[in-house]
Amino acid sequence: MKKLKLLHRHILALENKEDVDLTAMLWQLICYSPKMPPRLQQQQLLDEAEKFTLPVDDPHFAKSVLNFNGFIWGDGSKKVLITHGWGSKAIDFDEVITGLKAIDDIQIIAFDAPGNGSSEGELSNLILFAKAAEATISRYGAPDVMIGHSLGAMANVIAINETNIKPALQISIAPLIKLKENFKATMNAAEVPVSAQENFFESFRELFELDASYFDINSKHITGALKHWLAFDREDRVSPYIYLQEFLSVNPETITHEYFELGHERIIKDAGVVGDIVGLVKAV
CATH class of the missing domain: 3.40.50.1820 (Alpha/Beta hydrolase fold, catalytic domain)
Structure with missing residues (x-):
């Protein structure tokens, strides 16, 4: 849980997000599942x-x-x-x-x-x-x-x-x-720009050969x-x-x-x- 919170705070605090490629971080934000003992x-x-x-x-x-x-x-x-x-x-x-x-x-x-x-x-x-x-x-x-x-x-x-x-x-x-709406909610909570969200969803389509809306x-x-x-x-x-x-x-x-x-x-x-x-x- 600590890793995910830190990542969320890091993305939230980033300046000039429109100029940064956030895709790699967004994969972690969306697909890393916290592990509690x-x-x-x-x-x-x-x-x-x-x-x-x-x-x-x-x-x-x-x-x-x-x-x-x-x-x-x-x-x-x-x-x-x-x-x-x-x-x-x-x-x-x-x-x-x-x-x-x-x-x-x-x-x-x-x-x-x-x-x-x-x-x-x-x-x-x-x-x-x-x-x-x-x-x-x-x-x-x-x-x-x-x-x-x-x-x-x-x-x-x-x-x-x-x-x-x-x-x-x-x-x-x-x-x-x-599921796609859930992804959007997670990214919106971290104030991820729409352009960066679109880049993530394009990356999703390339990896899974499916749109997240599937x-x-x-x-x-x-x-x-x-x-x-x-x-x-x-x-x-x-x-x-x-x-x-x-x-x-x-x-x-x-x-x-x-x-x-x-x-x-x-x-x-x-x-x-x-x-x-x-x-x-x-x-x-």
């Missing part, structure tokens, strides 16, 4: 888990195969896969995992996406998140329930579409909807899950409600639950949200 209670929960490591190819940043780490609690027949959000890690779902462990006949699988948590990688992106989810599904089988927060919810949509699985329940918590869940969402439940806070500043409204107009079958004064990060920690998730999974 687990707290003691989280580490104790990790110590209980069965560990695994799987490879994914990163042709864009590392230009090599990266190993990512995963964790399994239980060996029941009801399989739950959890995909964390940006700047996060599997064990940040500790309250949810602890609640789910109390359900009979359950297996909980979570992973640190490449470039996040304990996994390999300096920079990360949505494609790597989705690839990690797909690799986990390929190794351990189709989950009955998929849970994703923020960017992890976007990754789950892609993974469901790419693997053609049909989970009984898909849970999306404060999902990001439009990563819009409104155009990617295919109803693969039998039931899709979505939790949100309309005051969420990271995933603006206006984009969620558009998503729900395209996907009216999605079941929504609004929470209040939780924001983007705390929503996965709230006791009410955790209780609702546990109840939903128990009913599958």
Whole structure:
């Protein structure tokens, strides 16, 4: 987190930004995911888990195969896969995992996406998140329930579409909807000039051979899950409600639950949200 804050402050303080090539710094600002060590209670929960490591190819940043780490609690027949959000890690779902462990006949699988948590990688992106989810599904089988927060919810949509699985329940918590708009918000917060933003997006197109606007869940969402439940806070500043409204107009079958004064990060920690998730999974 310190590295990202310093970079943000450095870009913010730059003079004559229009005359400076900011592209290299913006790649770091956008795609470096802060890595926070687990707290003691989280580490104790990790110590209980069965560990695994799987490879994914990163042709864009590392230009090599990266190993990512995963964790399994239980060996029941009801399989739950959890995909964390940006700047996060599997064990940040500790309250949810602890609640789910109390359900009979359950297996909980979570992973640190490449470039996040304990996994390999300096920079990360949505494609790597989705690839990690797909690799986990390929190794351990189709989950009955998929849970994703923020960017992890976007990754789950892609993974469901790419693997053609049909989970009984898909849970999306404060999902990001439009990735390009999220990038713009990050750059605007650092007062990056429009010209420099355009240069970054051109660099993005050259690297990924796609425009950043391609990563819009409104155009990617295919109803693969039998039931899709979505939790949100309309005051969420990271995933603006206006984009969620558009998503729900395209996907009216999605079941929504609004929470209040939780924001983007705390929503996965709230006791009410955790209780609702546990109840939903128990009913599958």
